[in-house]
Structure formats: structure tokens, C-alpha cells
Amino acid sequence: MPITLPSTLPAFDVLRNEGVMVMSPERAARQDIRPLRIGLLNLMPKKIQTENQFARLIGATPLQIDLHLIRMSEHQTKNTAAAHMETFYRPFQEVKDEKFDGLIITGAPIEHLPFEEVTYWDELREVMDWTQTNVQSTFGVCWGGMAMIYHFHGVQKHMLEAKAFGCFRHRNLQPTSPYLRGFSDDFVIPVSRWTEMRQPEIDADPGLRTLLGSDETGPCLVEDEAHRALYIFNHFEYDNETLKQEYDRDVANGMPINVPMNYYPEDDPSRPPVNRWRSHAHLLYGNWINEIYQTTPYDIAQIGG
Numbered sequence: 001m002p003i004t005l006p007s008t009l010p011a012f013d014v015l016r017n018e019g020v021m022v023m024s025p026e027r028a029a030r031q032d033i034r035p036l037r038i039g040l041l042n043l044m045p046k047k048i049q050t051e052n053q054f055a056r057l058i059g060a061t062p063l064q065i066d067l068h069l070i071r072m073s074e075h076q077t078k079n080t081a082a083a084h085m086e087t088f089y090r091p092f093q094e095v096k097d098e099k100f101d102g103l104i105i106t107g108a109p110i111e112h113l114p115f116e117e118v119t120y121w122d123e124l125r126e127v128m129d130w131t132q133t134n135v136q137s138t139f140g141v142c143w144g145g146m147a148m149i150y151h152f153h154g155v156q157k158h159m160l161e162a163k164a165f166g167c168f169r170h171r172n173l174q175p176t177s178p179y180l181r182g183f184s185d186d187f188v189i190p191v192s193r194w195t196e197m198r199q200p201e202i203d204a205d206p207g208l209r210t211l212l213g214s215d216e217t218g219p220c221l222v223e224d225e226a227h228r229a230l231y232i233f234n235h236f237e238y239d240n241e242t243l244k245q246e247y248d249r250d251v252a253n254g255m256p257i258n259v260p261m262n263y264y265p266e267d268d269p270s271r272p273p274v275n276r277w278r279s280h281a282h283l284l285y286g287n288w289i290n291e292i293y294q295t296t297p298y299d300i301a302q303i304g305g
Contacts, residue, residue, distance in 0.1 A: 018176060035064040036101040036292060037300065039135070041092070041127065042069060043108035043144065047080040050106055053237040057285035058104075063293055070095055072120040092123060096130055099303045101296045102289070103135045107142030107235075111157070111195045115150055125151060131229070133304035136296040138229045139288060142193060145222070145231030149197070152227050153205050157195040164191045166243070166261030167276060170214045170234075177211050178291055179223070179230065182283045188262070188276045190238040191217050192246060197233055221284075230288065236281035244273055 007024040016022050038058055044050040051069065058065055071077070073091035105127070108118075115121055128151045131138045140148035146157045167188045172180055189212075199219050202208050212221035212232075222231045235242070243260045247269065250257035265271045297303055 034298060034300075035066040036289065036296070037066045037068065037099070038102040038289075039068045039070050039095070039100045039104070041103060041105045041144075042071060042089075043106045045077060045080070045109060047077060047089075048084065049239075049242075050237075053239060053242075054104055054106075054285075057237060057281055058102075058289055060282050061286050061289045063289060065289070068095065068100070072123055074120065074123070092127055096126075096134070098134065099300045100135045101137070101300070101303070102292050103131055103138045105138065105140045105144035105148065107144055109143075111143055111193060112159070115147060128152070132227065136228060136303050137288065137292050138227070140229065140231045141237070142233055142235060143195075145233055146195065146197060148227075148229060149202075149208070149222065149224070149231050152224065152229075153208060155197065155201050155205065155208075157197060160194055160196055163194050163257065164196065164217050165246075165258060166191060167263045168214050168217050168234075168261070170212050170220050172211075173213055174209065174211045174223075177223070179221075179284065179287045180211060181287050183280060187280050189214075189220060189280070190235045190243055190263075190277060192235060192238075192243060192260075193233065197222075232284075236277060236284055238277075240273055240275045244269075 007026075012022055012024070040051065040054055042050050055067060058067070069089045071085065071089045071091055073093045077085060110118055118124070124147060128138075128148055138148070140146075149155045150157065168191050169186050170189050171186050172183045174180060175183070175185075191214075196218050199210065199213065202210055202219055202222060207224060207226050209223045209225070210219045210221070211223055213219045217234070220232060220234050223229075224231065243263050247257060247260055259267055259269055261267070263273050265274060297305075
């Protein structure tokens with residue numbers, strides 16, 4: 001939450017330039033508070049696990065969050081009970097006349113497909129365009145982030161020769177960004193993907209700014225200010241054992257897969273993994289929620305105006 005200081009106090013500019021949330025008394029007096037409407041467009045096959053992961057992160061702030069679960073209108077999931085989907089999810093076509101303070105677009109296990117060959121690509125393009133008039137801030141995660149940066153900027157994903165799989169060290173490239181308040185200079189993030197985004201291609205677009213990156217796995221978090229969006233290509237939201245579950249699944253299916261790097265103690269899959277990213281996960285999503293709180297109109301109808 002922000003600290004209220006006189007705007008003429010020297011500390012006001014010093015703290016603001018350091019990325020600390022500061023607010024003038026005049027602005028604080030004008031603020032009204034209401035629950036934030038956050039949508040989760042869940043494209044993952046394990047819907048309930050993904051719901052838990054993101055709800056845990058966005059629900060950890062003092063702000064009241066009104067979470068809405070959204071699915072693609074025509075695509076039917078095979079991994080989650082129909083009763084669960086019917087009870088808790090609404091198709092995009094039913095919510096597209098509504099306004100949201102925030103929207104998360106999750107990843108999807110379809111990296112090998114060109115975007116245009118995804119069965120729901122046309123509707124997802126409609127969703128992404130809709131965010132510009134009906135959503136204050138959008139967070140694209142892994143494949144969802146790659147889809148957004150491709151749709152809005154034409155930046156293409158590239159197939160990797162081997163899966164980027166494990167916990168990799170990342171660097172804080174923009175310490176004063178409001179999204180990185182409290183971040184260490186370097187830290188670990190789980191990575192699980194067969195594709196990559198390339199830093200020179202992102203750098204070539206002046207509308208994009210890379211906030212987090214890794215020498216091993218490339219750009220991680222990219223800010224797209226003009227589209228009020230963040231794109232993250234890795235998985236802060238993962239639970240302790242998510243990578244283990246993916247590894248065990250692939251081993252059981254006889255698929256070629258490496259032991260996830262830097263994940264198990266001494267890279268021994270017989271030992272329980274240790275979570276080394278939880279605190280930064282809460283920081284990132286808490287900072288995102290707080291930025292929405294700072295910028296969204298009190299009258300939700302004014303979003304996109």
C-alpha cells in the first residue's frame with residue numbers, strides 16, 4: 001500500500017524515483033476504494049491447480065479482489081470435470097460486455113503450434129483486442145504472454161532444441177520499476193517451455209521494456225506500457241512440486257526429458273524440491289495488483305475510456 005507524503009517534501013521524489021509507492025495527501029483524499037475485478041482466462045488443462053496458484057498470489061494483498069474465471073467459448077477442456085466448468089466458469093462471449101480492472105491470460109501446452117493453427121486463436125485475438133477497451137491491466141503468462149507480444153508487436157516465439165526446464169537465475173534489469181518493488185538483484189524462477197523469446201527482437205521494438213532476464217533462458221518479464229500489459233514467459237506461480245509433476249509425467253510416458261535443473265537438492269529427483277521463488281512471486285503479483293489499484297478508475301465504466 002502507498003505511503004502518503006506532501007508532494008513538496010524532498011523524500012517524495014526520492015522515494016518515488018526508487019520505486020516506493022508514494023501518494024500526495026490531495027490524491028489520497030480523492031481516492032475511493034472498491035473491490036478490484038480480476039479475470040483469469042484459464043487456458044491450462046489442469047484448471048483447478050492453475051486457479052489455486054493464481055488465486056493464492058493475487059489474494060495475498062490487503063485489497064479486496066473479486067475473481068472471475070473465464071474460458072474460451074468454444075474450446076472444451078478434457079482434463080477438468082464438466083460440472084466444475086459449468087459451475088465456476090463463464091465463456092468469454094458472456095463477459096465481453098463487462099469491464100475488469102485486471103486480466104490474467106495463462107499459458108497453454110500448445111507451444112509447438114504456430115499461433116494461427118491454435119483452434120481458438122481467432123477468439124483469443126478478440127480477447128486481446130478487447131483488453132484495450134475493457135481491461136485496465138493485462139498479465140500474459142508463458143504462452144499467453146508470447147501470444148500477446150506476437151499479436152500486438154509481431155514478436156515471434158522460437159522453438160528450442162531442448163526444453164528449458166528447471167529453476168534458473170534471473171537478473172533485475174529495472175530496479176526502479178513499480179512492478180519490481182522489493183526485488184533482489186538476482187533470484188530464481190521456474191522455467192518450463194519448448195520455446196523462447198529473443199532479446200534483440202524485443203529490444204528492436206521501442207514500445208517494449210524488459211524488466212527481468214536470464215543469461216541462460218533469455219527475457220522473462222516485459223512491460224508493454226502502451227497496451228497496459230505485462231508479459232512473463234516463466235512461472236512464478238508454480239507450486240513446490242509443479243516441475244516435479246511435469247517431470248514424473250514425462251518419465252511415466254517414456255518421453256525424453258532432463259531432470260529439471262537446479263530444482264532438486266543436488267539434482268536428485270528422489271529428494272523433495274525446495275521452493276526458492278515464493279517470496280518474489282508474491283512481490284510481483286502484489287505489485288501488479290497495487291499498480292492496478294493506483295491507476296484504475298473508481299467508476300469501472302470509465303476503464304478503456
